[in-house]
Amino acid sequence: MNDLHGLATRALHGLDPEDAHSAAIAGLKLGLGPRGPADDPILVTELAGLSLPNPVGLAPGFDKNAEVFGPMLRAGFGFVECGTVTPLAQAGNPRPRLFRLTEDRAVINRMGFNNQGLEAFAARLARRGPGVIGANVGANKQSADRIGDYVIGLTRLWGLASYVTINVSSPNTPGLRALQTKAALDELLGRIVEAATALPAAGRAPVFLKVAPDLEDGEVEAIADTVAAHGLAGVIVSNTTISRPALASAHREETGGLSGAPLLDLSTQMLRRFAAASAGRFVLVGAGGVGSGADAYAKLRAGACAVQLYSALAFEGPGLAVRIKRDLAQRLRADGFRSVSEAVGAR
Numbered sequence: 001m002n003d004l005h006g007l008a009t010r011a012l013h014g015l016d017p018e019d020a021h022s023a024a025i026a027g028l029k030l031g032l033g034p035r036g037p038a039d040d041p042i043l044v045t046e047l048a049g050l051s052l053p054n055p056v057g058l059a060p061g062f063d064k065n066a067e068v069f070g071p072m073l074r075a076g077f078g079f080v081e082c083g084t085v086t087p088l089a090q091a092g093n094p095r096p097r098l099f100r101l102t103e104d105r106a107v108i109n110r111m112g113f114n115n116q117g118l119e120a121f122a123a124r125l126a127r128r129g130p131g132v133i134g135a136n137v138g139a140n141k142q143s144a145d146r147i148g149d150y151v152i153g154l155t156r157l158w159g160l161a162s163y164v165t166i167n168v169s170s171p172n173t174p175g176l177r178a179l180q181t182k183a184a185l186d187e188l189l190g191r192i193v194e195a196a197t198a199l200p201a202a203g204r205a206p207v208f209l210k211v212a213p214d215l216e217d218g219e220v221e222a223i224a225d226t227v228a229a230h231g232l233a234g235v236i237v238s239n240t241t242i243s244r245p246a247l248a249s250a251h252r253e254e255t256g257g258l259s260g261a262p263l264l265d266l267s268t269q270m271l272r273r274f275a276a277a278s279a280g281r282f283v284l285v286g287a288g289g290v291g292s293g294a295d296a297y298a299k300l301r302a303g304a305c306a307v308q309l310y311s312a313l314a315f316e317g318p319g320l321a322v323r324i325k326r327d328l329a330q331r332l333r334a335d336g337f338r339s340v341s342e343a344v345g346a347r
Contacts, residue, residue: 009317017098017107017314021062028068028318036076036322040329045340047079047306048206048233048283050132050162054078054325055340056296059287059308060136060165061109065116066124073131076321081308082121083136084167087152089117090140093172100314101249101260105291107311109240110172110256113138118156125160135161136210141173147188151195158196159203166192169212169239171257177212182222185209189230206233213238213263213270213288220270224277234283236308237271238263241288260311264289268302275303275345291316293327303345 012020027033043054057079058072066082073080092114099108115121125133137153139146154164168179168188179188192207209227227235240257247262267288274284286299291312299307312320337343 009315013100013102016096017100018095020314021098024318025063025068028071031071033068033071034075034319034322036074036319036325039076039078039325042329042332042338043078043325043340045078045306047132047285048163048208050079050206052078052132052306055300055306056321056324056328057081057134057285057306057308058321059310060084060134060167061111062310062313064114066121066133066135069131069133070129072318073133075318076325078306079132079134079162081134081136081165082125082161083115083165084113084138084170085115085118085121085135085153086113086138086140087118087143087149087156088140089120090114097256099249099251099254099256101247101251102315103248104252104260104262105312105315106247106249106258106260106262107314108251108254108256108258110254112141112172113170118153122156122160125157128160132162134163134165134208136165136167138167138170139173139176146176146179147191150188151191154192154195154207155199158199158205161205163206163208163233165208165210165236167210167239169210171212171240171242180211180215180219180223182226185223185226186230189226189232193230193232208232208234208236208285210236211238211270211274213241213267214243215270220273221277224274224281228278228281232282234285234305235274235278236285236287237274237304238267238288241266259288260314261289261291264291264295264298268298271299271302271304278303290324291320293324293331296324296328297331297343300340300343301346305341305344
């Protein structure tokens, strides 16, 4: 069966990347995705109070509209983050807006938060079964009150999502990353926490902030202090990068956020900086460039309690999660760790 999924992945490479993604979603909705074996007990871990069967999560962007989180959990992911979702449906940026950099095992996207909107998203989450499902919320491009959009998303998904991520780090919505500056972030998180405090305690869920990998000196410490001051559960490090390392693909100059293998070192360096700045005040999730057990292990040892991946699926197919977990379990045992948590931050 794994050979069939690998063949399907290679066949999708003959399509435009966005069409290939749509075809993959359609196949998963039809039940054509893989089913991973039971997880190795050494991989069981915890993230901000959430119990995970393994620390390998699916990053947002793959399941924008909360359509296939069940199949992706069955494929072996320990948790799935859906979105980014905005209060109102929006078409996103004009096509082409997604580029496969095969030679670099990378992707450039300038999607622009295309999604079906909050109500459709929430209706699907309301029907979900067991498993940790996060919701990544964003702001509409034309919104007059972007911070208000995040509050709307948090409020509507309260009690439906296992956790909520505040995405202020996409490079594809003009001006969005400015919300990472200290004054703007303080206002944003203040309104988020105020709204969460007023919501029913029964639906309480961890709130994370997702940051860019392109932060300047001093910004990491300022963000960490602001996150801690407002009592957020953690930070996801990181989103796509606007930088361009040496790339071989003809698409290397396309505008948008770069993800995949070239992002690994930059995002892991940023993760280490946040681990130092956090001083244990909140947890970290490592994202960016994860495509192997070695990559996942490096993120854990840099300070992440769990990892996320997405772009590598375009090259490896949905069976990748199982392969990463198998390798990760072997690495943990080889280094004498009895659990994932023991490896977190262990240089």
